[in-house]
Amino acid sequence: MNEWGQWTLFFPYAVAFWLFVIGCFGITQSRNLIHTVLCLTVVQASTYMLLLSIDFHAQAGAPIFGSTNPPGSPSVDPILHALTLTDIVVGATVTALMLALTIQIHRRRGTIDPQRLRPMSE
Amino acid sequence: MNASVANAITPLCAVVPLLAAALIAPFTKHMPRWLSSCIAAGTSLAVCAMSVALVFYTSANGPVVHWMGGWLPRHTLALGISFTVDPIGAGLSAFIALLVFAATVYTWTKFDLVGTLFHSLLMAFLGSMCGYALTGDVFNMFVWFELMSAAAIALTAHKIEEAQAISGAINLAITNTIAGFIVLLGIGMIYARTDALNLAQIGEVLAQRPADALVLGGFALIVAGYFVKGAVMPFHFWLDDAHAVAPTPICILFSGIMVQVALYGVARVYWTMFSAVLSPQAHEIKALFLGLGIATALVGAIMAFAQRHLKRLLAFSTVSHSGMFVAAIGLFDASAAAAAALFVIAHGLIKSALFVCAGNYLNRFRSLDEQVLGGKGRQAPLNSALFIIGGVALAGMPPFAISAAKVLYDAAMKDHALFSIAGFMAFASAIDAGAVLRAGLHVTFGIGKGQITGFSPREEEPECDGPRLEATPWTMLAVPLALLAIAIWVGMSGTFWHGIERAAHAFVDRQYYFSAVLGNVHRALPPAPWEPRTAQDIAINLGVTAAAVIAAFAGLFRDHIPQMIAPIFGPPLKFLRGLHSGIFTDYVAYMVFGVAAYSTYLVIAAR
Numbered sequence: 001m002n003e004w005g006q007w008t009l010f011f012p013y014a015v016a017f018w019l020f021v022i023g024c025f026g027i028t029q030s031r032n033l034i035h036t037v038l039c040l041t042v043v044q045a046s047t048y049m050l051l052l053s054i055d056f057h058a059q060a061g062a063p064i065f066g067s068t069n070p071p072g073s074p075s076v077d078p079i080l081h082a083l084t085l086t087d088i089v090v091g092a093t094v095t096a097l098m099l100a101l102t103i104q105i106h107r108r109r110g111t112i113d114p115q116r117l118r119p120m121s122e
Numbered sequence: 123m124n125a126s127v128a129n130a131i132t133p134l135c136a137v138v139p140l141l142a143a144a145l146i147a148p149f150t151k152h153m154p155r156w157l158s159s160c161i162a163a164g165t166s167l168a169v170c171a172m173s174v175a176l177v178f179y180t181s182a183n184g185p186v187v188h189w190m191g192g193w194l195p196r197h198t199l200a201l202g203i204s205f206t207v208d209p210i211g212a213g214l215s216a217f218i219a220l221l222v223f224a225a226t227v228y229t230w231t232k233f234d235l236v237g238t239l240f241h242s243l244l245m246a247f248l249g250s251m252c253g254y255a256l257t258g259d260v261f262n263m264f265v266w267f268e269l270m271s272a273a274a275i276a277l278t279a280h281k282i283e284e285a286q287a288i289s290g291a292i293n294l295a296i297t298n299t300i301a302g303f304i305v306l307l308g309i310g311m312i313y314a315r316t317d318a319l320n321l322a323q324i325g326e327v328l329a330q331r332p333a334d335a336l337v338l339g340g341f342a343l344i345v346a347g348y349f350v351k352g353a354v355m356p357f358h359f360w361l362d363d364a365h366a367v368a369p370t371p372i373c374i375l376f377s378g379i380m381v382q383v384a385l386y387g388v389a390r391v392y393w394t395m396f397s398a399v400l401s402p403q404a405h406e407i408k409a410l411f412l413g414l415g416i417a418t419a420l421v422g423a424i425m426a427f428a429q430r431h432l433k434r435l436l437a438f439s440t441v442s443h444s445g446m447f448v449a450a451i452g453l454f455d456a457s458a459a460a461a462a463a464l465f466v467i468a469h470g471l472i473k474s475a476l477f478v479c480a481g482n483y484l485n486r487f488r489s490l491d492e493q494v495l496g497g498k499g500r501q502a503p504l505n506s507a508l509f510i511i512g513g514v515a516l517a518g519m520p521p522f523a524i525s526a527a528k529v530l531y532d533a534a535m536k537d538h539a540l541f542s543i544a545g546f547m548a549f550a551s552a553i554d555a556g557a558v559l560r561a562g563l564h565v566t567f568g569i570g571k572g573q574i575t576g577f578s579p580r581e582e583e584p585e586c587d588g589p590r591l592e593a594t595p596w597t598m599l600a601v602p603l604a605l606l607a608i609a610i611w612v613g614m615s616g617t618f619w620h621g622i623e624r625a626a627h628a629f630v631d632r633q634y635y636f637s638a639v640l641g642n643v644h645r646a647l648p649p650a651p652w653e654p655r656t657a658q659d660i661a662i663n664l665g666v667t668a669a670a671v672i673a674a675f676a677g678l679f680r681d682h683i684p685q686m687i688a689p690i691f692g693p694p695l696k697f698l699r700g701l702h703s704g705i706f707t708d709y710v711a712y713m714v715f716g717v718a719a720y721s722t723y724l725v726i727a728a729r
């Protein structure tokens with residue numbers, strides 16, 4: 001692999017880091033709870049990115065063996081895919097809960113701007 | 123009990139509550155209240171009994187390892203997911219089930235349950251915490267952690283018609299979800315190095331090479347994620363917002379055990395995965411944990427003293443105790459681990475009793491505000507007496523359990539010649555128990571001046587349905603009474619302490635854990651040294667209690683204290699209160715800062 005090819009292997013990790021940071025930044029700047037929930041999914045995307053890029057090889061196929069790729073031929077690690085799928089399920093639960101809470105707080109307070117929902121205003 | 127029975131009941135500790143949750147949920151419209159209460163109480167008692175049986179079995183016969191679906195390891199390579207149970211894990215599971223049982227008894231009558239969904243969520247919460255305590259797989263730990271968060275979010279927002287409750291739940295949801303992702307990033311980094319998810323296997327693979335930035339970064343991220351739920355500075359901000367609005371039985375579980383379960387995760391992960399590979403960096407990690415512990419303990423104690431809302435006050439006292447637990451975990455030896463374990467049980471019992479008493483005030487007098495309640499406590503004499511006794515017990519008055527925990531704690535600090543840290547912790551403990559006592563005395567007798575700072579609504583919706591309560595139902599008084607009685611028993615029982623000391627010696631032994639999981643060698647608990655407490659220990663306990671009483675009276679009669687003190691405490695307090703803004707946008711900013719600071723410290727300073 002040439003030098004440029006070496007660098008492209010680091011690229012997914014840089015993207016994962018960027019997604020985490022920009023997602024958190026989005027939450028700190030959020031003025032709308034729906035926007036917050038979406039930022040949360042951006043943060044979560046960084047975990048998908050990291051998990052999937054850990055065992056990525058250009059030559060390796062999916063870990064499903066058949067006539068073209070017999071058992072023992074190069075394949076990526078299926079455990080990481082299982083982890084990512086579990087992570088997606090977990091994320092869907094939290095997103096659903098958060099959206100339900102957002103609807104409910106809009107009913108009660110008429111706003112979904114976190115800055116106007118201060119619970120500790122004295 | 124033989125080996126196959128022990129192996130069979132291991133997964134049931136997590137599975138039975140989840141089945142109960144699934145059984146209750148679909149029939150929420152049709153199931154009578156008594157039936158769902160009986161299912162919840164029966165399930166938690168069954169889990170408690172199974173866990174206690176596992177404590178005895180694993181003490182005598184070594185850890186129980188259950189491989190899910192029969193995926194046994196091959197040539198010391200873990201293929202499946204294991205539940206690895208040692209006496210500390212099983213004991214934690216038993217204690218979780220005990221507190222859930224207390225919560226179901228508390229909600230037996232009068233409490234507004236909103237159908238039976240409350241019990242369903244409670245069972246999911248129980249199952250996830252027990253699963254977290256018993257699992258031997260780091261990714262499985264993450265999944266239980268997230269399930270715990272999901273149940274916690276829904277339970278915090280139980281009073282869904284109150285905007286306050288939803289705000290608290292949103293703060294909890296966002297901070298704890300990001301925490302879960304931080305943990306997962308750390309797990310991904312460790313997996314990249316080891317190709318393993320089993321705790322024992324990871325520890326063995328990591329030990330083969332010296333630690334580099336990848337391992338240190340993974341450690342920093344996993345620990346930082348667990349610290350969010352463990353309410354350690356600067357991640358503790360969600361805790362008081364959630365406690366202030368959550369229903370009382372949920373406060374019991376949050377303060378009594380959920381926060382401590384997350385810190386147990388830190389200890390478990392350290393001892394099984396990282397203790398060998400990070401031993402050259404042990405000094406720096408110890409410094410980090412001790413520093414965080416002191417900062418958290420002091421901030422929590424000072425903030426507790428500055429609250430007028432009883433639940434918020436108790437919540438900050440929990441933050442303060444989190445700091446003490448982190449410092450004990452951070453000493454990284456067996457005696458300190460034993461001190462932390464006993465302290466968690468002692469604190470859980472007493473703090474739960476205090477929360478129940480606060481909830482009883484709310485139901486009787488429609489307020490949790492120290493000013494509004496001032497003097498009304500006389501109308502509920504038993505409840506007020508229990509609240510004040512709880513405050514004294516929290517300070518470490520013998521014979522309550524915290525006194526015993528503090529004896530072990532101070533002994534562990536003495537072994538490391540860290541007298542100054544023991545002193546800081548005693549100070550923090552006196553201040554936060556002083557805050558509880560001050561509130562108790564003001565509410566009961568109306569003496570002095572209650573705290574006037576801190577956010578608190580004047581009037582709150584009680585948690586009971588139906589007309590206003592004229593008297594507290596006996597179930598709601600029996601719970602704190604029983605919890606304090608158990609706390610006395612724990613504080614008196616030398617056998618109990620010694621058992622914890624032995625279990626902790628096995629807990630910190632990585633080889634012991636590894637050989638049980640992958641070497642199939644099961645050894646009984648090794649013997650451990652143990653010293654009974656001396657008159658000097660009791661004198662120290664009494665001294666801290668006296669300091670707490672002095673702090674309480676200083677708070678009540680602060681007008682008579684010379685005014686020169688105010689400028690010393692005023693500005694820092696104002697700064698701290700400003701940080702606790704109640705908006706998650708700020709909290710996420712502190713979290714990102716905290717994670718960046720931890721990771722940078724560990725990766726650079728500890729190399």
